[in-house]
Amino acid sequence: MKESPISILICGVGGQGTILARKIICEAFFNSGYDVKASEVHGMAQRGGSVVTHFRAGEDVASPLIEDGQADIILAFEPLEALRFLPKLKRHGQVIVNSQKIMPTSVLIGEFTYPTDIFNKIQTATDKIKIIDALDIATKAGNTKVVNVVLIGVLAKMLSVSKELWLKAVAASVPLKYQELNIKAFELGYNI
Amino acid sequence: MMKKILLGNEAVARGAYEAGVVFASSYPGTPSTEITEALALYPSIFCEWAPNEKVAVEAALGASMAGARALSAMKHVGLNVAADPLFTAAYSGVNGGLVLAVADDPRIHSSQNEQDSRNYFYASKIIALEPADSEECRLFTRNAYSLSEEYDTPVAIRLVTRISHSQSIVQCEKPQVYEQKKYRKDMSKYVMLPVNARTRRSFITKRMTRAQKLADNGPYNKEIIHKDAKIGVITAGVLYQYAREALGTQASYLKIGMISPLPRQMMTDFCQKYQKVYIIEELDPYIETFARSIGITNIIGQKLFPREGEFSAGLIAEKILKNYRPFNYQPEKDLPPRPPVLCPGCSHRPLFYALKRQRLIVTGDIGCYTLGALPPLLAMDSTICMGASVSMGHGVNKVLPNDKKQKVVSVIGDSTFIHSGITGLIDIVYNGGTSTVIILDNSTTGMTGHQTNPACGQDIYGKPAPAVNLEALCRAIGVRRVITVNPFDYKHMYDVIAAEAAASEPSVVIVKAPCKLLHNTTKDPPREVEQTLCQKCRLCMSIGCPSISVQEGQTLIDQVACTGCQACQNLCRFGAIKEKEPL
Numbered sequence: 001m002k003e004s005p006i007s008i009l010i011c012g013v014g015g016q017g018t019i020l021a022r023k024i025i026c027e028a029f030f031n032s033g034y035d036v037k038a039s040e041v042h043g044m045a046q047r048g049g050s051v052v053t054h055f056r057a058g059e060d061v062a063s064p065l066i067e068d069g070q071a072d073i074i075l076a077f078e079p080l081e082a083l084r085f086l087p088k089l090k091r092h093g094q095v096i097v098n099s100q101k102i103m104p105t106s107v108l109i110g111e112f113t114y115p116t117d118i119f120n121k122i123q124t125a126t127d128k129i130k131i132i133d134a135l136d137i138a139t140k141a142g143n144t145k146v147v148n149v150v151l152i153g154v155l156a157k158m159l160s161v162s163k164e165l166w167l168k169a170v171a172a173s174v175p176l177k178y179q180e181l182n183i184k185a186f187e188l189g190y191n192i
Numbered sequence: 193m194m195k196k197i198l199l200g201n202e203a204v205a206r207g208a209y210e211a212g213v214v215f216a217s218s219y220p221g222t223p224s225t226e227i228t229e230a231l232a233l234y235p236s237i238f239c240e241w242a243p244n245e246k247v248a249v250e251a252a253l254g255a256s257m258a259g260a261r262a263l264s265a266m267k268h269v270g271l272n273v274a275a276d277p278l279f280t281a282a283y284s285g286v287n288g289g290l291v292l293a294v295a296d297d298p299r300i301h302s303s304q305n306e307q308d309s310r311n312y313f314y315a316s317k318i319i320a321l322e323p324a325d326s327e328e329c330r331l332f333t334r335n336a337y338s339l340s341e342e343y344d345t346p347v348a349i350r351l352v353t354r355i356s357h358s359q360s361i362v363q364c365e366k367p368q369v370y371e372q373k374k375y376r377k378d379m380s381k382y383v384m385l386p387v388n389a390r391t392r393r394s395f396i397t398k399r400m401t402r403a404q405k406l407a408d409n410g411p412y413n414k415e416i417i418h419k420d421a422k423i424g425v426i427t428a429g430v431l432y433q434y435a436r437e438a439l440g441t442q443a444s445y446l447k448i449g450m451i452s453p454l455p456r457q458m459m460t461d462f463c464q465k466y467q468k469v470y471i472i473e474e475l476d477p478y479i480e481t482f483a484r485s486i487g488i489t490n491i492i493g494q495k496l497f498p499r500e501g502e503f504s505a506g507l508i509a510e511k512i513l514k515n516y517r518p519f520n521y522q523p524e525k526d527l528p529p530r531p532p533v534l535c536p537g538c539s540h541r542p543l544f545y546a547l548k549r550q551r552l553i554v555t556g557d558i559g560c561y562t563l564g565a566l567p568p569l570l571a572m573d574s575t576i577c578m579g580a581s582v583s584m585g586h587g588v589n590k591v592l593p594n595d596k597k598q599k600v601v602s603v604i605g606d607s608t609f610i611h612s613g614i615t616g617l618i619d620i621v622y623n624g625g626t627s628t629v630i631i632l633d634n635s636t637t638g639m640t641g642h643q644t645n646p647a648c649g650q651d652i653y654g655k656p657a658p659a660v661n662l663e664a665l666c667r668a669i670g671v672r673r674v675i676t677v678n679p680f681d682y683k684h685m686y687d688v689i690a691a692e693a694a695a696s697e698p699s700v701v702i703v704k705a706p707c708k709l710l711h712n713t714t715k716d717p718p719r720e721v722e723q724t725l726c727q728k729c730r731l732c733m734s735i736g737c738p739s740i741s742v743q744e745g746q747t748l749i750d751q752v753a754c755t756g757c758q759a760c761q762n763l764c765r766f767g768a769i770k771e772k773e774p775l
């Protein structure tokens with residue numbers, strides 16, 4: 001395992017469950033023998049605000065932060081946030097974006113307009129974009145709250161870590177009574 | 193040895209556990225909160241949320257004096273509150289080891305200012321260590337206890353957001369068997385009358401001279417030499433990680449783990465090996481000033497690097513490497529910002545709308561409710577530090593002309609009132625103020641992630657605990673007009689605030705409704721806009737609820753986000769907002 005670290009940037013809106021997503025990713029990579037580092041800012045202050053988590057794995061990871069132009073993958077829980085963090089993406093890096101829009105208050109009160117052509121803008125930057133209606137899939141899994149785990153499923157499919165370890169990581173990161181639901185959400189995302 | 197992946201904060205807790213800590217007292221504060229939350233998961237440790245940081249540090253010092261190993265964790269501004277005990281605990285020293293974990297917040301992710309706690313450790317003359325990843329958080333905290341006892345001093349663990357809130361791999365060790373020391377009365381050490389304090393003052397000088405040797409020879413400060421390196425770098429904590437990411441083997445490093453006292457000889461020797469040495473540190477030029485004070489001149493620090501905010505590997509590469517040209521997609525211009533907002537159903541929202549309508553002068557405070565200062569509510573005139581709403585409101589009230597005096601209200605959360613609002617209220621009553629204090633009692637410390645507090649009837653473990661009766665407390669202070677209202681009974685709350693603000697004596701209004709995010713708070717069915725009744729006046733938009741939006745001309749309420757709080761329904765003059773009819 002001698003390779004430069006893999007960097008995944010997770011962005012979204014506070015309350016969407018990016019922290020659980022980070023936990024699962026860390027666990028999966030850690031169990032496959034990588035050095036891992038992840039960083040985010042906690043606190044209720046972030047609720048409803050723009051949130052971002054940096055995740056890096058490799059043989060020896062120094063910085064917990066992803067520099068501009070260094071993310072192999074951006075996993076965006078919300079389209080506007082994908083666009084906001086696009087400068088973090090590597091040239092021709094992969095973007096996975098949940099299509100469910102969440103209007104910021106700056107838009108609700110009419111100070112700003114929500115950009116209309118987000119997916120096109122991302123597409124002009126990189127040809128590797130995957131648009132997922134994770135809310136719809138989560139509803140099919142049985143609960144709108146598992147949007148995060150659906151997206152982890154989509155991400156997992158693109159990475160070298162074995163599916164078995166992903167499933168173990170999901171199971172280890174959620175309360176027992178929600179395990180079945182989350183595994184289902186993961187599978188639906190994974191098998192898209 | 194068991195490997196685990198832990199947050200820096202969880203790793204500090206692990207280190208404390210391994211060192212045999214049995215007592216922890218803290219007040220929450222981002223980014224330090226998870227230290228105490230993680231400690232509370234170890235059955236062998238008694239943990240508590242104290243009313244504020246000063247109380248917490250004093251309680252921990254008491255446990256130490258009695259012979260136990262103890263910890264108190266706080267954010268940088270928390271150390272301002274606890275500075276008083278810190279500076280004299282530095283004199284008394286300890287019996288059982290005492291560690292203060294202090295987390296700074298460069299770039300002000302979640303604070304009211306940016307300050308560098310290293311200055312406090314230097315000024316109070318205690319030993320301080322700064323870890324560079326989660327494993328060092330564990331190891332340094334564990335070792336800090338023997339240092340504390342050996343050098344007879346509190347030891348600080350200095351953290352920053354990117355250490356506290358980063359996860360990395362930790363090699364857990366077995367906990368030590370620590371035998372609690374005997375309590376022995378020792379006035380010369382713990383009664384800081386001038387005669388004793390002078391003796392201890394001399395002791396401190398000796399202690400720090402001895403600790404200086406440890407800084408120069410101990411395991412905490414390390415040279416990492418690369419044979420082809422042309423430059424030297426002196427750095428500490430997470431900055432070491434950024435530096436080695438950016439410069440790799442192009443530089444040699446003096447990695448500082450003990451930041452108080454700083455290593456003298458080691459720094460001098462290291463700087464002699466390289467023509468140019470960069471000192472890479474965020475916030476104040478703490479290491480640089482020291483290096484200059486001992487006569488080192490071939491160093492570059494704040495002349496090159498920013499004096500504020502957070503650094504990164506990219507920034508270091510850009511400043512030091514001549515040919516660093518990173519690729520990146522250009523940021524999109526004019527994207528709608530997304531600052532944090534009061535949640536749907538937040539019990540603070542109706543109050544701020546009422547304050548706005550009454551055009552009051554609102555001295556504010558720190559908590560979720562500070563978001564009431566943002567658009568569209570814009571109902572707060574000041575936010576400085578915890579408790580300042582009450583005392584600043586008093587100052588404003590005292591000097592404004594009579595017709596404006598009755599327009600001043602102070603807004604403060606339950607946890608913040610207990611932390612440091614009570615003394616301000618005493619000031620108002622004792623010195624004849626007439627301002628109104630509004631306590632937003634949502635039964636939790638919301639901002640920092642729902643910690644319990646002395647007013648909410650539960651301890652840190654969620655077990656029942658005596659609750660401070662806020663009404664009775666205010667009356668005991670001497671406030672005669674104390675009234676509790678429900679923010680979702682909007683009209684009543686509105687009238688009460690108008691009447692109390694106008695009263696020519698001190699008054700307290702307790703606005704009471706539990707935070708909607710607490711597990712046991714009941715939520716009502718979501719509301720819906722009856723489009724045939726809606727007159728499109730958009731009044732409901734003015735309360736800034738994220739679940740209400742206008743789409744294609746229609747006002748809509750998000751049925752997943754809405755908690756049925758009725759803040760919008762209470763305002764609608766056309767009865768267009770209703771509970772969704774069952775199908």
Ligand SMILES: Cc1ncc(C[n+]2csc(CCOP(=O)(O)OP(=O)(O)O)c2C)c(N)n1
Binds near residue numbers: 245270638
């Ligand atoms: C001295 C100090 N300690 C801790 C903090 C971190 N902090 C900010 S607000 C807050 C508590 C807020 O709780 P509360 O007053 O109950 O209001 P809520 O957030 O629940 O609305 C804390 C602990 C701080 N800013 N300053």
